[in-house]
Each structure stands twice: as C-alpha cells, then as structure tokens.
Amino acid sequence: MLNTDGTKPIYVQIAEWIETEIMNGHFESDQKVYSQYQLAEMYTINPATAAKGLNLLVDENILYKKRGLGMFVSTNAKEMIINKRKNQTLKRLVHEIVLEANRLQMSDRELIDMIKAVQIEEGER
Numbered sequence: 489m490l491n492t493d494g495t496k497p498i499y500v501q502i503a504e505w506i507e508t509e510i511m512n513g514h515f516e517s518d519q520k521v522y523s524q525y526q527l528a529e530m531y532t533i534n535p536a537t538a539a540k541g542l543n544l545l546v547d548e549n550i551l552y553k554k555r556g557l558g559m560f561v562s563t564n565a566k567e568m569i570i571n572k573r574k575n576q577t578l579k580r581l582v583h584e585i586v587l588e589a590n591r592l593q594m595s596d597r598e599l600i601d602m603i604k605a606v607q608i609e610e611g612e613r
Contacts, residue, residue, distance in 0.1 A: 490531050498533055502541030507550065507569045510561055517563045521551060548572070 490501050506522075509515050522530070527538035542559050545551040550568055551559045562568070589599045 490533070498531075499537050499540035499544065502527060502531070502533075502538055503544040506541070506545060507573075510550070510565050511569055515561045517561050517565065519561050520557070521559050521561060523558055 490498055490505075492498065506515070509521075515521055521542070524535045524539040524542055527533070527541070528535040531538070542551060546553060546559065548568070549562055550565045552562050553559055585599070594602075
C-alpha cells in the first residue's frame with residue numbers, strides 16, 4: 489500500500505489512505521480510527537510518521553482528537569474529503585491532462601471522447 493520509493497511522503501500516504509477508508513465507508517462519523525501505534529505496526533513505519541499523517545487530518549478537520557481516547561472521524565469528513573479531492577487533486581490532474589492534450593494537438597472532442605470511453609470501461613468493471 490505505501491510507496492516508499494516514491495516522491496510522496498509516507499505521512500501523506502497514511503493520511504490519504506485514511507481518507508480513502510472514510511470515503512469507502514470503513515470509518516463512519518464519530519468512529520475511532522487507528523492509533524499511530526496501530527498504523528506504525530500495520531505498515532512497519534515509525535509511530536511519529538503515523539502521528540504526522542493523523543495530525544494532518546486533524547489540521548484539516550477530517551479527524552478530531554478526544555484526549556486520552558484517540559482520533560475520531562469528524563461529522564462531515566466524507567464531504568470534506570470529496571470537496572478537497574475535487575478541488576485539489578482532480579483539478580490538478582485535469583490541468584495536466586489538458587496541457588498534455590494541447591501538446592499533442594488533440595481537439596476538445598478527441599479528449600472528451602477519450603474521457604467518455606474510460607468512463608464506459610470503468611462502468612463495465
């Protein structure tokens with residue numbers, strides 16, 4: 489799951505993994521998530537690295553802390569993650585795709601058709 493050879497820091501990958509677990513319904517609102525020590529054991533990483541990933545989500549209000557009890561999923565966490573991924577991740581990816589399509593002198597129609605074809609493929613899986 490974690491890519492130790494990549495450019496994305498491990499703590500960011502931990503945060504993104506927890507976000508995905510929330511998106512997939514594996515963690516509901518007000519449910520306790522894994523502790524830094526559980527994450528460290530699961531992924532054979534330093535607990536401080538795991539804590540940094542958890543704290544990243546606390547800073548974004550996706551998780552909240554209960555003193556002495558751990559980290560819990562915020563009420564609107566799923567919606568916050570969807571908005572963040574649409575407005576940051578997806579927008580950045582679309583920007584990169586459009587730039588590459590322009591370099592390849594693709595028409596808007598070709599690009600849209602390519603996107604629709606991928607959507608159909610994914611829908612069939």
